[in-house]
Amino acid sequence: RTDRERLWQALMEMAKIGATPKGGVNRQAFTDLDRLSRDLFIEWCRAEGCTIRIDAIGNIFARREGQESDSPAIMTGSHLDSQPTGGKFDGVYGVLAGLEVIRTLNQHDIRTRAPIEVVAWSNEEGCRFAPCMMGSGAFTGQLALEEMLARTDAENISVGDALEAIGYRGEDCVTPDHIKAYFECHIEQGPLLEDTGKTVGVVVGALGQKWFDLTLTGLEAHAGPTPMPLRRDAMVGAAEITQAVNRIANTHQPHGRGTVGVVNLHPGSRNVIPGQVMMTIDLRHFESETLTAMAEELHQVIQETSQRHGLAFELTPTADFLPEHFAESCVGAVRRAAEVIGCSHMDIVSGAGHDAIFMGRVTQAGMIFVPCENGISHNEIENAKASDLNDGCNVLLHAMLEQAGI
């Protein structure tokens, strides 16, 4: 069994790096604070006898040898970077749960057959440098390494230079070939576990995502003298499309999601009819065909709505991720582990993107969710219970043991 106190202490120690006044952390990718958290992670891993490798995008791999050192590794991990106003658990929990597995194995002097590796992926959040899940994306070949190294932040600093500056542009060549299975612990970032009173989510897969930028262009005019029938009000169009996004997601339950998160009006004055609206649309579903159908329905609504209101529109896809169905071997290992340690669990689909999804494309992967308070994440008030975090970590230990063999 993993050690609840030890795991919690590690989390609280790490949370000091980039701590914010409201109890969260600001530890964005490739900053000095990111470097400090990486240094501390490596120090802890070395103390447990692990060897460290760092690849060209700064992913850190800590390896605990197995009885059969040629045998492919069982890997776990997540990310140490955070949102600018992020919480103490998102990402870092998955990394330190991996460390806790190694500490527990060391404590009980258990040597697994396959090697165990814990990875800290670079830049999962994607807030300083887009896109998100950059480290696992480059590692799995889903994102092009050279292209990623050239990406720049708002100050025009490139990923490559930022990695250089913090001393984490590694030279180790690490490839997915040596991995047999990948597991990742993460807080749920949603309300389902808490609402149903379960401790562990057995993640069976993740929703596909299609993101769009939409610009509607009508005619800016004075709100008083312009009669209703002569208007080309971009906001009226945007409102209809927002409702359609909501309706489309609602008609594809339980897995449909539809969100309009950004709406910018031009000129944005009380008594001027908005001549232009820029909005974002985020559609998700677990079935690829349904997600495609949702996007097609959206496109049709946008066409009809624009025509009806005399608007021009420009629809640009900004992200397109296929749904992920995790390998039954890993999902089963997680489920069996939850049974073994006797904690309440339920199958769950991840609504958010995670490094495990990219890993699922190149090896077998699975995830373990634990509840977070009120389902809130990407927020300084993000919170989770020490006992839930430890239960999730225990499930990770047993799932990894099953896959690694003893």
Next chain:
Amino acid sequence: RTDRERLWQALMEMAKIGATPKGGVNRQAFTDLDRLSRDLFIEWCRAEGCTIRIDAIGNIFARREGQESDSPAIMTGSHLDSQPTGGKFDGVYGVLAGLEVIRTLNQHDIRTRAPIEVVAWSNEEGCRFAPCMMGSGAFTGQLALEEMLARTDAENISVGDALEAIGYRGEDCVTPDHIKAYFECHIEQGPLLEDTGKTVGVVVGALGQKWFDLTLTGLEAHAGPTPMPLRRDAMVGAAEITQAVNRIANTHQPHGRGTVGVVNLHPGSRNVIPGQVMMTIDLRHFESETLTAMAEELHQVIQETSQRHGLAFELTPTADFLPEHFAESCVGAVRRAAEVIGCSHMDIVSGAGHDAIFMGRVTQAGMIFVPCENGISHNEIENAKASDLNDGCNVLLHAMLEQAGI
């Protein structure tokens, strides 16, 4: 007859003060550029033999004596201040049309029975200092003078200090008692005259206005893991309310107007469900009871929508102007003048607020609209034809002559 060229030259001369690269003007209230336009207006009026009075809020009254100097004056005018990206005609046309009337009377040596006054109202636009129509509002007692002098701009400069700084905090006590009738020429700022091919709009009144700030508060949450039925998406509520505003205005045609001009989302991130939306609503109608009913219907929709989506709401009225029905004496004078000079005309209701509306509360008032290109105003590309402007000015001359007597 007024002089088309002289009027156009005066407009173009004035347009040099605060000229913007795109052909508009930026001459906000109580700035140095506003001072320059005031100085020039006074210089021109003095050259025509007018006496000048300036009141405590900086309104400028230029008086041409009549045969009966005790008899109440016939007044005309508008404003010299502009929007930050305003046009060359909005406001200034009404002031210079008044000057052109005086120049024409001087040229033909016509002495009216009643005195003629031309007024340049302070701060009609209200963009640097809220609210709009400040000068006429204070003059007519619709706005409290002391309160207006204390209003501050974004740099915390008060109206009183700004007036002092440009030397236009006057000491003359001017009251509405000495006025028999008020006329105002203005560009239409809408498309009706142009669409119907008429030169002059006989303004029979103005729409009442009810403005609101609405804040909807739901729950900020991750767009991926949060199932649709558990959301409290403030933007979905805002979209429904935007559509209701549109629908309510459309069911009260031809005079209903409904506009959502500002929509601000918090936190405004692609993959975060908006936890809060602040939006503005602008409702207008020509009938007071209908306007009240529209606002009541809106309130009900907001209540129902908020409840349905689990949102809290805060609805704050920010402006409330009754509809204005201009006095038949003035409306008739304008209509008869249009007939006399033989220009095509139609009755029209002003959708926008104007100084004439406040004047209509304390004396008889009327307005003359002329077309502006594509109905566009509050925009540097605002444009109008010299011939239309002169036709409107001729109508003004004859309406004023009828009221002043010769």
